[in-house]
Amino acid sequence: PITRDQKISYRLYLVTDSSMLPVGHSFVEQVEEALKGGVTIVQLREKNLETGEFIKRASALKKLCEQYNVPLIINDRIDVALAADADGVHVGQDDMPIDLARKLLGPKKILGWSVSKVEEIEKISTEFKGCLDYVGIGPCFPTNTKKNMKKKPMGARGVSKILTALEDYNLPEIRTVAIGGLHPDNLERVILQSSSLNGKRKVDGISVVSEIMASISPFKATENLLPYVSNFSSRNYEFATGVSATFDFNTFHEDLQSIFTNVSATTPLVQHMTNKVHQNFGANVTLAIGGSPIMSEIESEANELASIPNSSLLINTGSVAPLETLIATISAYNSHKRPIVFDPVGYSATSTRIYLNNQCLSRGQYACIKGNAGEMLSLAGFASNMKGVDSGDVSKISLNELIGATKKVAFLFRTVAVCTGKTDIIADGVGEGLPSPSELNFSQETVPVYLVENEDLPIWGCITASGCSLGSVITTLLGSNDKNSNRPIISLVLAAVTLYKEAGLLASKDCKGSASFNVGLIDNLYQLVKHNEPKVWETQVKRQ
Ligand SMILES: Cc1nc(C(=O)O)sc1CCOP(=O)(O)O
Ligand SMILES: C=C1C=NC(C(F)(F)F)=NC1=N
Numbered sequence: 001p002i003t004r005d006q007k008i009s010y011r012l013y014l015v016t017d018s019s020m021l022p023v024g025h026s027f028v029e030q031v032e033e034a035l036k037g038g039v040t041i042v043q044l045r046e047k048n049l050e051t052g053e054f055i056k057r058a059s060a061l062k063k064l065c066e067q068y069n070v071p072l073i074i075n076d077r078i079d080v081a082l083a084a085d086a087d088g089v090h091v092g093q094d095d096m097p098i099d100l101a102r103k104l105l106g107p108k109k110i111l112g113w114s115v116s117k118v119e120e121i122e123k124i125s126t127e128f129k130g131c132l133d134y135v136g137i138g139p140c141f142p143t144n145t146k147k148n149m150k151k152k153p154m155g156a157r158g159v160s161k162i163l164t165a166l167e168d169y170n171l172p173e174i175r176t177v178a179i180g181g182l183h184p185d186n187l188e189r190v191i192l193q194s195s196s197l198n199g200k201r202k203v204d205g206i207s208v209v210s211e212i213m214a215s216i217s218p219f220k221a222t223e224n225l226l227p228y229v230s231n232f233s234s235r236n237y238e239f240a241t242g243v244s245a246t247f248d249f250n251t252f253h254e255d256l257q258s259i260f261t262n263v264s265a266t267t268p269l270v271q272h273m274t275n276k277v278h279q280n281f282g283a284n285v286t287l288a289i290g291g292s293p294i295m296s297e298i299e300s301e302a303n304e305l306a307s308i309p310n311s312s313l314l315i316n317t318g319s320v321a322p323l324e325t326l327i328a329t330i331s332a333y334n335s336h337k338r339p340i341v342f343d344p345v346g347y348s349a350t351s352t353r354i355y356l357n358n359q360c361l362s363r364g365q366y367a368c369i370k371g372n373a374g375e376m377l378s379l380a381g382f383a384s385n386m387k388g389v390d391s392g393d394v395s396k397i398s399l400n401e402l403i404g405a406t407k408k409v410a411f412l413f414r415t416v417a418v419c420t421g422k423t424d425i426i427a428d429g430v431g432e433g434l435p436s437p438s439e440l441n442f443s444q445e446t447v448p449v450y451l452v453e454n455e456d457l458p459i460w461g462c463i464t465a466s467g468c469s470l471g472s473v474i475t476t477l478l479g480s481n482d483k484n485s486n487r488p489i490i491s492l493v494l495a496a497v498t499l500y501k502e503a504g505l506l507a508s509k510d511c512k513g514s515a516s517f518n519v520g521l522i523d524n525l526y527q528l529v530k531h532n533e534p535k536v537w538e539t540q541v542k543r544q
């Protein structure tokens, strides 16, 4: 028997379901194919099976799992687990209390619990101390497999919250698996983004039901999942950005000229899904710096556009595109490994916007997330205890608090987070500027931060879409990047912020009011890129 004191691998955790088998497939064969394919632990989960049948099925799986030295866990039914001498039990929140389950199971069996709230983690460290071996964290994404699902999908951000709680309650001995709607198209994002804020903890495994149990070739479906669960500690988002490069800040300023040369050389195709006010100005800003804008909100052309070389996508949720269109377009660019910039306009202003933005945030990997102070604080979850944030009055917020929020957003979403303001804060959430992960314990605290500061220019606030159009500049520069140039994302975002701030500074010097500032901004963007002499620019990036 496999006991709880042995080292159990939770990497690829199959939870069975006999109600979704393809026609002609037998239950035991489906599970055996998955064992051959490499699942590392199996849970027999039957919600409508008579006890006699359940014990028979449990005994059959027990024999099978033993051949592969894989632990067999029974869902919910401790009596069945004991009758079949299974290796453990998984109980849900509405099932038997954990301390009682442990008492009935004895000291050797494996015991798991479904969790979704921090309060549940607190219980593990108090009334259930020493009882549990692992937790199933979910649901990550929507799933039809679990009927009458009462819990809302939590996304990778929700998994990270539970991982952080396990650290906060000092529970290093508890293992974790993420579960719920996990499939090859979202696994890399969940694994990359799920992490305790102190960087010490990732998930120990992922759990699937339909990906394998509904597959016509469960062996292949299982094999296909193995690469995703082979390395939980990678910090690399090449899967969504197409590049993987380290950043050396010391050579950044001298590299600026070649960054802009490359924009002109590649004429990036910059798809904007943005609000009506920003559309025209964003298109002109994109053209001024050498990009080719396309303001398309047509779902059916997303794949074609994403497959064009040097494409990139700007999602500004002030846009009117339906959520399905946004999600489909985001998925298209992610699967073509072309960069996406996300601008969560008015993030916490209304519950509709919070829902829309959270859907976009949990359903895509972004190369960059850009927002103003209010949006960044809300994204970081600081807004709840920050007075005035929602009304946009962030004057009382200190630069350090803003830096903290930007680092947290960068780390949570594994992206380059940009918080715009008098001082633009840029946080490198994947640590492209740091030594390899093995040398450095990457955490929210060690996220590299860069600051771009000029004198205060209130005129920026007098024109529409000034923040939104920084998004156009960032997306254009990211579009110029590809396997050939292979630049780190952070270098292009810093270049975009520097260019944009420099253009605004020059435009503010020779403008007579907001209209000429607006026009001057485009003229200066045009001139700065055309002459491409960053060495003489006043605007500089500082490493914090
Ligand atoms: C059994 C189960 N528990 C969940 C939880 O959130 O606790 S979600 C779930 C079903 C997951 O099935 P699929 O991989 O097909 O989405
Ligand atoms: C509801 C569940 C949640 N998590 C898990 C597991 F993946 F095993 F942790 N199994 C379940 N049945």
Ligand SMILES: [Mg+2]
Binding pocket: 343, 344, 345, 346, 370, 371, 372, 467, 468
């Ligand atoms: Mg904005």
